[in-house]
Amino acid sequence: MTDQTSTTPVAPMPDTRLQMLTEFWHYFRQNTGAVIGLVVFVLLVLVAIFAPVLAPHEPNQQYRDALLTPPFWVEGGSTTFLLGTDAVGRDMLSRLIHGSRYSLMIGLFVVSIALIFGIGIGLLAGYFRGWVDVMIMRVMDVILAFPPLLLALVLVAILGPGLFNAMIAIALVLQPHFARLTRAAVMGEGNRDYVTSAKMAGAGHLRLMFVTILPNCLGPLIVQATLSFSGAILEAAALGFLGMGAQPPTPEWGTMLAEAREFILRAWWVVTFPGLAILITVLAINLVGDGLRDALDPKLKRS
Amino acid sequence: MSEIVLDVRNVTRDYHSKGTMFTKPKVVHAVKGVSFTLEKGKTLAIVGESGCGKSTLARILTMIDAPTSGELYIDGDRIDIADQAVTPALRRKVQIIFQNPYGSLNPRQKIGDVLTEPVLLNTDKSAAERRDMAMEMLKKVGMLPEHYNRYPHMFSGGQRQRIAIARALMLNPSLLVLDEPVSALDLSVQAQILNLLADLQDEFGLTYVFVSHDLSVVKYIADEVMVMYFGEVVEYGSRDAVFGNPQHDYTKTLFAATPRADVASIKTRLAAKAALV
Amino acid sequence: MPLLEIENLTVAFDTSAGLFTALNKVSYSVEKGEVLAIVGESGSGKSVAMLAVMGLLPSTATVTADKISFEGLDLMAMGANERRRIIGKDMAMIFQEPIASLNPCFTIGFQIEEVLAEHLKLDRRARRIRAIELLHAVGIADGEERLDAYPHQMSGGQCQRVMIAIAIACEPKLLIADEPTTALDVTIQKQILDLLVQLQRDTGMGLIMITHDMGVVAETADRVVVQYKGRKMEEAGVLELFENPKSGYTRALLSALPENAVGDRLPVVADFVPEDEGAPA
Numbered sequence: 139m140t141d142q143t144s145t146t147p148v149a150p151m152p153d154t155r156l157q158m159l160t161e162f163w164h165y166f167r168q169n170t171g172a173v174i175g176l177v178v179f180v181l182l183v184l185v186a187i188f189a190p191v192l193a194p195h196e197p198n199q200q201y202r203d204a205l206l207t208p209p210f211w212v213e214g215g216s217t218t219f220l221l222g223t224d225a226v227g228r229d230m231l232s233r234l235i236h237g238s239r240y241s242l243m244i245g246l247f248v249v250s251i252a253l254i255f256g257i258g259i260g261l262l263a264g265y266f267r268g269w270v271d272v273m274i275m276r277v278m279d280v281i282l283a284f285p286p287l288l289l290a291l292v293l294v295a296i297l298g299p300g301l302f303n304a305m306i307a308i309a310l311v312l313q314p315h316f317a318r319l320t321r322a323a324v325m326g327e328g329n330r331d332y333v334t335s336a337k338m339a340g341a342g343h344l345r346l347m348f349v350t351i352l353p354n355c356l357g358p359l360i361v362q363a364t365l366s367f368s369g370a371i372l373e374a375a376a377l378g379f380l381g382m383g384a385q386p387p388t389p390e391w392g393t394m395l396a397e398a399r400e401f402i403l404r405a406w407w408v409v410t411f412p413g414l415a416i417l418i419t420v421l422a423i424n425l426v427g428d429g430l431r432d433a434l435d436p437k438l439k440r441s
Numbered sequence: 442m443s444e445i446v447l448d449v450r451n452v453t454r455d456y457h458s459k460g461t462m463f464t465k466p467k468v469v470h471a472v473k474g475v476s477f478t479l480e481k482g483k484t485l486a487i488v489g490e491s492g493c494g495k496s497t498l499a500r501i502l503t504m505i506d507a508p509t510s511g512e513l514y515i516d517g518d519r520i521d522i523a524d525q526a527v528t529p530a531l532r533r534k535v536q537i538i539f540q541n542p543y544g545s546l547n548p549r550q551k552i553g554d555v556l557t558e559p560v561l562l563n564t565d566k567s568a569a570e571r572r573d574m575a576m577e578m579l580k581k582v583g584m585l586p587e588h589y590n591r592y593p594h595m596f597s598g599g600q601r602q603r604i605a606i607a608r609a610l611m612l613n614p615s616l617l618v619l620d621e622p623v624s625a626l627d628l629s630v631q632a633q634i635l636n637l638l639a640d641l642q643d644e645f646g647l648t649y650v651f652v653s654h655d656l657s658v659v660k661y662i663a664d665e666v667m668v669m670y671f672g673e674v675v676e677y678g679s680r681d682a683v684f685g686n687p688q689h690d691y692t693k694t695l696f697a698a699t700p701r702a703d704v705a706s707i708k709t710r711l712a713a714k715a716a717l718v
Numbered sequence: 719m720p721l722l723e724i725e726n727l728t729v730a731f732d733t734s735a736g737l738f739t740a741l742n743k744v745s746y747s748v749e750k751g752e753v754l755a756i757v758g759e760s761g762s763g764k765s766v767a768m769l770a771v772m773g774l775l776p777s778t779a780t781v782t783a784d785k786i787s788f789e790g791l792d793l794m795a796m797g798a799n800e801r802r803r804i805i806g807k808d809m810a811m812i813f814q815e816p817i818a819s820l821n822p823c824f825t826i827g828f829q830i831e832e833v834l835a836e837h838l839k840l841d842r843r844a845r846r847i848r849a850i851e852l853l854h855a856v857g858i859a860d861g862e863e864r865l866d867a868y869p870h871q872m873s874g875g876q877c878q879r880v881m882i883a884i885a886i887a888c889e890p891k892l893l894i895a896d897e898p899t900t901a902l903d904v905t906i907q908k909q910i911l912d913l914l915v916q917l918q919r920d921t922g923m924g925l926i927m928i929t930h931d932m933g934v935v936a937e938t939a940d941r942v943v944v945q946y947k948g949r950k951m952e953e954a955g956v957l958e959l960f961e962n963p964k965s966g967y968t969r970a971l972l973s974a975l976p977e978n979a980v981g982d983r984l985p986v987v988a989d990f991v992p993e994d995e996g997a998p999a
Binding site for chain 2: 759760903904905906907908911919930931932933934935936937956957960961970971972974975976977978979983984985
């Protein structure tokens with residue numbers, strides 16, 4: 139029997155994963171904002187990793203003789219404290235650098251928990267349908283009906299203030315978004331021929347859910363995860379600002395804002411820099427998320 | 442030679458839609474009392490347009506759906522999925538190939554895994570054995586060994602259908618149900634796949650139930666033809682009988698509507714057109 | 719003077735794997751009152767030429783040509799607004815998926831009248847009358863009730879008729895049908911093809927039929943252009959093409975038709991086409 143497929147030459151591909159990655163990068167690259175966001179985010183990660191090396195001072199070290207020193211370019215500032223110091227004499231730059239660790243950790247932890255539980259719940263709802271679906275989604279609806287910050291506050295009030303509890307609370311509040319997305323994706327994919335084929339080949343429920351269907355639902359989930367990352371950082375900062383999140387002296391950016399409330403007029407740098415740090419981080423992640431959404435969209439419409 | 446592989450007796454399938462606050466509950470009779478038998482090594486073509494029930498019937502034959510009433514025998518064994526769960530033994534009897542080559546393969550699964558999955562789930566063979574079986578089958582359908590580690594989107598429609606055929610044959614079924622397998626393919630690729638199906642039928646002694654709406658394809662590959670219209674069988678006979686002497690009005694309409702791609706009809710048409718001018 | 723003339727049209731798409739040439743120096747023309755069939759398989763670029771002429775290609779596409787002219791007017795030299803005036807009014811196009819081609823949020827009456835308002839500037843009553851006329855012309859008998867129906871309430875065949883009605887609303891000089899019957903059942907296909915041919919005969923407009931089905935070509939075309947992988951393989955009158963195909967690819971296509979099968983196995987395209995056949999000079 140002749141080999142018919144030699145008429146459609148398949149180019150030699152050293153590594154199929156590499157080829158898919160290059161294709162993805164090609165589309166991602168077209169969004170300049172996303173690339174800038176990615177660069178900023180990577181820098182942030184590096185700063186967080188090398189924080190002890192990069193920071194000129196200890197974040198919690200109080201220099202009693204240098205309280206509220208302005209940044210070095212303002213009169214009265216010095217290059218010892220590049221971005222100035224706060225009310226108890228701690229170096230702003232070092233605190234910001236160490237604070238990046240907390241922000242990234244918060245984002246990672248929160249999104250991971252929300253993803254795992256959200257995907258699990260969404261899979262169950264979308265796959266089994268019927269009363270399982272109804273029950274699960276009504277609970278999700280209730281959670282979604284609360285203003286997220288309010289719900290997080292209530293949870294933290296019950297569990298007690300602290301960064302860890304704040305993260306649990308935010309994860310709980312974020313997870314219905316993932317559940318909804320997963321459920322919608324599972325319902326969409328569940329009727330496809332390849333799922334029927336897998337069923338016919340003898341796949342049981344677990345295999346169908348996790349091995350057959352779930353890998354095909356990842357696109358929107360990845361995008362949502364990226365955007366939730368920044369959302370989590372903002373929520374943690376908000377809780378910190380209200381005093382219900384990370385507690386002083388933790389150099390978490392939101393907590394730093396809370397401590398600096400009274401100095402808005404007197405010492406603008408104590409408020410501005412943590413705020414800027416939050417802004418830049420969240421913006422960068424959102425830009426990356428936008429780029430991801432465009433790149434992960436069905437590529438059919440492009441070529 | 443004349444062993445009966447498929448025996449369908451008065452199979453019906455109804456779909457009940459529950460009434461809502463605004464509508465009454467409805468019953469759709471997708472398949473109304475279909476009966477036929479099929480011998481080993483033969484090809485039965487089920488012809489009809491959309492909504493005639495041919496795809497529903499295909500799903501019943503492959504045990505994806507259960508019939509509302511009627512009996513189904515494959516290889517002499519009674520099949521009733523409402524009663525018994527589908528066992529590996531049953532799965533080995535019949536497999537299906539779908540119409541859409543772009544939807545029937547899991548985009549996230551490598552071809553090798555696509556092929557070994559049925560064997561993994563239904564037999565105790567080792568990983569090495571499964572891999573060998575898959576490679577063997579890839580070759581049989583005209584693919585190359587290096588395709589084993591690639592993903593479906595790297596292949597054309599025709600190649601994907603080959604993979605789907607390979608997957609269907611991994612468990613050595615006696616009966617293969619093909620739901621419009623070449624409708625979504627180009628003409629030249631269609632020819633390749635039809636050739637492949639013919640070769641495989643000879644090699645493995647397969648029996649085909651070929652669902653299609655394309656009469657030229659049906660005329661080419663079928664031994665027996667069954668025409669369906671609104672869930673009922675309106676014509677059933679050997680290929681030559683049905684094409685040579687259609688009895689039912691619908692069959693005649695269907696034949697008349699099929700575009701003819703031969704020189705004689707072109708000449709007639711052009712002459713008629715010139716006469717109008 | 720030909721109705722539509724394209725000369726050495728090349729279309730390239732910018733993809734992640736580099737530049738993909740979908741159409742490679744293709745030239746042909748359509749005369750008034752003629753039915754031209756463009757036949758090819760997927761990847762042949764048969765739709766691309768017409769999409770390029772209509773300006774419907776995405777921004778990743780680069781279109782170059784020696785000439786694209788409609789009734790003698792150079793389409794490439796015109797501004798976008800001027801081109802749009804000609805394209806919607808004198809050139810119309812219908813597509814493969816009838817239900818997807820219609821806006822699901824609006825009634826079909828609205829969609830027909832939209833075109834009338836845009837190009838013919840008729841008032842409300844005149845538009846409604848004309849819309850009902852058009853629906854009658856395409857074989858939808860209860861036109862008056864149908865005006866208030868939504869696309870999802872109608873079958874594929876009926877939606878395609880509505881598409882045709884929208885296309886002929888402004889009495890175009892050229893109608894381009896891109897695989898209009900591929901998604902339809904065979905009996906409905908016959909009705910739609912008969913309708914198109916009849917309309918073409920009644921109005922004397924040019925009709926370009928893009929298809930992969932040789933049967934459709936045989937039943938409707940006057941002249942045929944055969945495309946393969948972005949190149950024009952052959953151009954001939956329909957009878958000549960079927961009786962005496964010159965290009966190896968056309969011969970392969972014709973023999974791959976199940977009705978022309980000789981013996982047990984169908985011949986395959988690879989048996990016929992040398993790689994560089996049809997390469998532009």
